[in-house]
Ligand SMILES: NC(=O)c1ccc[n+]([C@@H]2O[C@H](COP(=O)([O-])OP(=O)(O)OC[C@H]3O[C@@H](n4cnc5c(N)ncnc54)[C@H](O)[C@@H]3O)[C@@H](O)[C@H]2O)c1
């Protein structure tokens with residue numbers, strides 16, 4: 001029986017995929033896998049039993065990814081599985097930041113029980129007028145799974161869309177409408193666009209992407225949308241820009257105390273991925289990634305080890321997570337050779353500092369052999385699957 005710890009509520013469609021050999025719960029002894037959404041894991045003690053963490057979602061900034069690699073724990077995410085849900089909320093936010101819909105609805109509610117509501121409506125509505133998005137310039141920073149969908153959809157709504165992504169993938173380039181203008185720099189987006197939406201991961205190089213410097217370059221009255229992570233936008237700088245009218249409206253999926261209650265801030269409680277469809281998609285993908293890794297040692301959609309999959313070709317599989325340094329594979333074959341183990345099939349892949357090798361073997365892979373492999377200095381995890 002494989003134990004899976006669920007740190008957040010995970011759609012049953014996903015947990016059902018694990019099958020009868022799995023037990024999953026919010027509290028469980030010796031978990032081999034963790035299923036998580038946004039739960040903060042940086043201060044969590046990682047049990048020795050833990051082989052993998054699957055993030056049912058895109059952002060992995062809640063997980064200590066490098067610490068996991070050092071411990072031989074593979075971290076997965078579910079690329080694109082919630083992208084449409086986020087795209088739809090971003091489209092809503094384009095309109096919410098334009099047409100003052102939220103304060104207008106709140107104001108309309110205050111009319112309840114008062115006299116001659118239709119007259120008051122006609123008199124009061126001018127306070128909530130706002131521009132159309134048709135023909136306006138939208139800058140999309142980050143053209144991954146979400147950014148591409150947002151860019152293409154906004155273009156079909158009649159916006160002039162500028163995109164910026166210095167690491168654009170080939171897949172994203174294929175999916176991006178040819179009408180999207182390629183911005184030469186992020187500054188071009190800041191300088192030209194009436195609306196800016198960010199769809200990049202939070203990391204050391206993107207933290208504070210929209211801060212005081214960026215807000216000095218933007219067009220007056222720009223509308224900013226942040227459905228990626230709160231810390232991508234410097235809250236103090238944003239509050240100053242809202243106060244002096246540099247930013248006409250800021251829509252964020254990541255409210256903080258300083259933003260709540262501020263005029264022209266639309267604060268949404270992290271609802272980007274909260275649709276049944278995306279919760280199902282993410283849970284299914286995460287569960288399948290975890291199951292294939294636990295049962296076969298295959299890696300699909302990891303963020304700290306290479307993707308690597310091989311059909312099972314012998315009774316016993318040895319999986320080695322290791323540092324990407326010379327002569328490591330030679331040391332594996334030497335240990336196997338000395339133990340009389342024959343390697344039938346082998347696959348090794350690297351990703352930056354880390355690598356992963358699968359050996360399908362015949363012969364008796366004893367615990368002693370596994371320990372010898374685990375003791376090799378580049379190896380962070382040696383696993384035998386029979
Ligand atoms: N609000 C929500 O509920 C919700 C849901 C899903 C994802 N997210 C957030 O959105 C982010 C993006 O999700 P995704 O699925 O599109 O991820 P993705 O990995 O498919 O795309 C991210 C893109 O950002 C690009 N990028 C990285 N650094 C950049 C930089 N400095 N400038 C411009 N582009 C840069 C990458 O090249 C990549 O194309 C996630 O990391 C997550 O934080 C939020």
Ligand SMILES: O=C(O)CC[C@@H](O)C(=O)O
Nearest residue numbers: 037038057058059273274
């Ligand atoms: O799980 C969620 O609700 C949010 C997920 C989202 O922030 C992500 O990064 O995929």
